Amino acid sequence: MPTREILSCTQILFFMVLTSFMIHHMLRVNIAIAIVEMVVKPNTTTPTEENFGPKYAWNEREKNDLFAWFFWGFLITQIPGGRFSEIVGSRIVLGLGILVASVATLLLPLCCNVHYYLVVASRFCVGLGLGVHWPAIPPIAIRWSSSATARTMFMTHLFAGSLGAAIVLPVSGHLIAYVGWPSVFYVTGGMGVLWSVMWFYLIYDSPGQHPRISAKEKEILEQKIRNEITPQVRHIPWIKIFTSLPVWAIVVANASICFGFYIIFNHLPTYMSSVHNVEIEKNGWISSLPHLGRYITTVAVSYLGARMLHKNKFSTLTIRKFLSVVCSWSAVLLFGMEALFGYHYYVTNFVSITFFLFLSLSIPGMIVNILDISPAFSGTIIGFNQVIVCLSGITSAKVVAFFTATKQSFEQWRYVFIIVAIVNFVGGLFFLIFASADVQSWNPKENVSQKKNTLLNDTTSKDHEEF
Numbered sequence: 001m002p003t004r005e006i007l008s009c010t011q012i013l014f015f016m017v018l019t020s021f022m023i024h025h026m027l028r029v030n031i032a033i034a035i036v037e038m039v040v041k042p043n044t045t046t047p048t049e050e051n052f053g054p055k056y057a058w059n060e061r062e063k064n065d066l067f068a069w070f071f072w073g074f075l076i077t078q079i080p081g082g083r084f085s086e087i088v089g090s091r092i093v094l095g096l097g098i099l100v101a102s103v104a105t106l107l108l109p110l111c112c113n114v115h116y117y118l119v120v121a122s123r124f125c126v127g128l129g130l131g132v133h134w135p136a137i138p139p140i141a142i143r144w145s146s147s148a149t150a151r152t153m154f155m156t157h158l159f160a161g162s163l164g165a166a167i168v169l170p171v172s173g174h175l176i177a178y179v180g181w182p183s184v185f186y187v188t189g190g191m192g193v194l195w196s197v198m199w200f201y202l203i204y205d206s207p208g209q210h211p212r213i214s215a216k217e218k219e220i221l222e223q224k225i226r227n228e229i230t231p232q233v234r235h236i237p238w239i240k241i242f243t244s245l246p247v248w249a250i251v252v253a254n255a256s257i258c259f260g261f262y263i264i265f266n267h268l269p270t271y272m273s274s275v276h277n278v279e280i281e282k283n284g285w286i287s288s289l290p291h292l293g294r295y296i297t298t299v300a301v302s303y304l305g306a307r308m309l310h311k312n313k314f315s316t317l318t319i320r321k322f323l324s325v326v327c328s329w330s331a332v333l334l335f336g337m338e339a340l341f342g343y344h345y346y347v348t349n350f351v352s353i354t355f356f357l358f359l360s361l362s363i364p365g366m367i368v369n370i371l372d373i374s375p376a377f378s379g380t381i382i383g384f385n386q387v388i389v390c391l392s393g394i395t396s397a398k399v400v401a402f403f404t405a406t407k408q409s410f411e412q413w414r415y416v417f418i419i420v421a422i423v424n425f426v427g428g429l430f431f432l433i434f435a436s437a438d439v440q441s442w443n444p445k446e447n448v449s450q451k452k453n454t455l456l457n458d459t460t461s462k463d464h465e466e467f
Contacts, residue, residue, distance in 0.1 A: 012203070018160045019195060020195065030168060033173060036283065037053060038056060060404050060405045064400050066119065067123075070126055071394045074390055077097070078132075078386050078390075081131055082138075082383065084132070085140070094137075094199070095200050102189045106186060140203075162298065162356075169284045174284065240440075244442070246434060249434040250366050253431035255427065257328055257331060257424060257427060259423050260424055268290070274409075275410050278345075290352045290353050290356035294357065317437035321431065323364055324435070327361035327366075330354075330358040332424050335417045335421040337351055338417045369435065
């Protein structure tokens with residue numbers, strides 16, 4: 001008598017996709033907390049081996065370049081990652097991507113002892129490996145189920161990634177305090193390698209390739225896939241996309257909010273240590289709170305946006321603009337508050353946590369707006385958006401390095417917060433003026449209504465719980 005499966009192959013795939021985003025953010029954010037104890041403090045002049053591990057005499061430019069070079073690697077593999085996933089399969093592309101990033105993370109402490117440029121190369125390789133992540137998810141998801149499930153798997157990053165960061169920051173703080181900062185990279189890198197091994201063993205690109213799938217599940221999946229409308233390969237109107245103001249409204253607003261996001265994501269632990277003198281264990285917990293808040297609010301806020309659409313009391317455009325502008329301009333107020341009163345420890349905590357709570361509004365606001373204006377080319381626009389967001393991350397690191405090059409003080413950081421406030425004001429205003437919720441003229445007309453109705457039904461489905 002055959003044994004009953006505890007989890008179906010589809011459920012295992014979904015679980016592995018969810019945990020992949022947790023691993024992704026762990027490999028990204030680990031250096032944000034570790035670098036606090038990796039670098040010689042400003043009031044000392046020589047590297048030491050005391051307390052939390054070896055320390056290095058890197059200046060502010062060198063410290064922030066470690067964040068910038070991650071984004072350069074991340075940017076390079078965005079488009080190739082998607083294309084190779086379509087050709088050779090996401091199993092190989094995503095598995096190797098996480099594995100490369102994990103091995104580079106494991107080698108980072110050794111690189112620190114050899115030469116600074118090897119550390120830069122390590123972070124660049126982490127970016128290269130993780131850059132294939134987002135574009136690798138849709139190809140494998142659509143081979144395993146309906147397009148609704150594909151969207152669900154892709155959307156898991158919005159909460160799973162934040163949960164991963166919320167876990168790794170306090171754990172890293174304790175690891176640094178009791179074992180030393182190299183342990184942070186060994187633990188997170190080791191988890192990434194373990195995840196890659198499990199991925200290669202458990203996951204296959206399609207039900208037909210899976211050696212352990214049940215006949216019943218395989219039949220159900222293949223029937224769903226046959227019932228899907230297969231989109232025709234179309235010529236992509238690059239010029240019209242790149243000159244579309246509604247597209248740029250989304251990209252500019254998202255890049256501006258991500259500019260502030262990466263300031264908090266990458267530099268909050270350093271700021272808490274240098275300005276507020278927070279010890280490393282407490283620093284980890286404090287730095288995790290914004291991510292935990294984002295995890296809790298993301299699904300609730302997205303569901304609220306979908307319910308507002310179903311009530312038909314407001315137009316789609318009104319909802320998109322309202323949520324996006326509140327997201328952007330709340331950042332203006334919060335970072336303005338930090339620039340004025342950030343020398344108070346509790347103000348910084350309030351600002352960082354509240355900013356991440358409002359950040360959730362970007363999902364039903366500017367992000368989902370991509371599907372409003374062009375269902376057919378939403379993947380292309382998402383890729384374009386990702387490239388600009390990467391450049392925003394690079395710029396944020398350069399801005400921090402410029403203003404804190406000589407001194408890590410509140411007075412220097414104040415200029416950073418003022419710039420973040422200005423950038424978000426401009427981004428919100430640009431979206432308010434130029435955003436649209438209408439399908440654009442360059443989007444193919446066939447099946448537009450059917451696709452948008454399917455999306456609306458899917459996003460409020462209790463089975464998928466995307467929103």
